[in-house]
Amino acid sequence: DTEVTQTPKHLVMGMTNKKSLKCEQHMGHRAMYWYKQKAKKPPELMFVYSYEKLSINESVPSRFSPECPNSSLLNLHLHALQPEDSALYLCASSQDKWSGGARDEQFFGPGTRLTVL
């Protein structure tokens, strides 16, 4: 079962709102990722969690705050977003990126389409 689930599918929020995106996987993967994708562009890496610890933050503004409560769950907390943050937010997971030679194929969830008004 190579399934990553994300909720909600769509989210519309104002610039003063606080909301959260959720991601879940039950494949036993130990690395989880948040990406942002604008129309007709490739995904851009935002954050990487490995063994529930934040290992990469690609200079993302502090209005995006990730959280990994356990090995299956990944959240992205949103606060004071700007209209230019409107995009498809993708969660992905992979088996284990730190053991060298391990399978590191990343599987993406369906995404959350975010619109900031």
Next chain:
Amino acid sequence: QKEVEQNSGPLSVPEGAIASLNCTYSDRGSQSFFWYRQYSGKSPELIMFIYSNGDKEDGRFTAQLNKASQYVSLLIRDSQPSDSATYLCAVNNQAGTALIFGKGTTLSVSS
């Protein structure tokens, strides 16, 4: 700046033909190479991965890797209209800490 280059297309092929998508990468230390298919409005779907030089076949798909030339390709045999999508080439950086994506090639298969 490590880069992955793809021809943006559109690449147009008739139904039943072979579609050939190409990708070059700049990080000579990259070890893992992936092809994702993305339909409009959907998320990327992993369709092929390759780690060693040579060819890897899975059904109608063949991935080819040439590390000396820093070149990866994807062949789709007997192309179907349902193959019409954007194909993203992705490469792991040398540290294995992140995927670097190309901008994608749009494939259109006409019936």
